[in-house]
Amino acid sequence: MELTFSTTSITLPTDVDWYDATLYQQIQQHGFRHVDWDRLSDEWLLYIYLHDEPTLGSKRKESTLKEYFRDIRDFLLFVRDLAPSVRSLHHEEVSAYQGHLEARGYKPTTLRRKTTVIHSFLRFLHRRGIIEEDLTASMKRIAVKKESLVNRDFYEEEVQALLDYFKEHDYFMYTLLYTLVSTGLRIQELASAKWSGIYYQPDVDLHFITVFGKRDKLREVPLFEEVFQVIREFRNRRGLSLDLSKDTESALFPKPNGAHYHFKYLSNEFSKNMYQLKDTFSFIAKRIQLEEATRQEGKPIKYRITPHTCRHYTAAYYLSKGADLKAIQDLLDHDSSQTTDQYLRRTRKFSEHAAVKIGGQFMK
Incomplete structure (x- = not known):
């Protein structure tokens, strides 16, 4: 699909594949300085944002592109009732959209994620000179209490009981659960990992699996x-090869x-x-x-056992x-030790509790 360029504008097709960067690359070759941004619809501003990678050498995954597309498209649909274009938005209308999201009953973590995407989109438009005012300056931060929302506790006796049950009744779930709790793999990483990625390391007498984590970061698990x-x-x-x-x-x-398998299928299964147990x-x-x-x-507060619960179990298991902390951080592929520390917060809270320090018995 080819674009038609003039000195100041771009004629864009209507049947664009939002997740294909071909058109973006053509615009990039033409030169962004030659683009008359006022002639582009809000939808095409969205398309360009999706493919304008913030980091050289990186590429957003299609699942990320779809998530960004969905969140920004919803924002642009809201904008149409308030202003002709995102270019003419007032910061109060951006705040109104945050209020609109809150009124829809999203949980704080989802609200924060959606707000972060819109914040990034508006900052992009401001840096490109497409909108004059930095509309993100008045956006409200979303409070997410660390002590609530999700309880990721997963205890050894629970894990062992489930492994024993699945080993007898469901080898699919037995393999899935055993792999997740023992490796700390994200469900996306497990779904994309290849059998040929396994290798034996004689120095430590262990097999390892090569996986690609977030930001396509390579690591050995x-x-x-x-x-x-x-x-x-x-x-x-x-009936598959073991070679x-x-x-x-x-x-x-x-x-x-x-x-x-698609990672969402594995997660849902x-x-x-x-739940069925x-x-x-x-x-x-x-x-x-x-x-x-x-x-x-x-x-x-979410208490159910999910694939992500298994990562918290892995962290607590290795700590025990x-x-x-640094070794666990590397195992789980956390950018910050604060994230790892948060995984272990409840484990440490109980193990270092004053009642535990005195032996757990009030009067002898």
């Missing part, structure tokens, strides 16, 4: 021997045909199967009850085995 054997058995049951050198395409955690395990039923109770009280 250990696979304990028993976990490696469980994955091998899972593949064997699906690491020959099978270069199939997924680490494969579909029956060896292809990769994991959470659904956990509410009549089997009292700790799952209790989590659901607590979640419902806090929702009715107007202060909802003597690993330091």
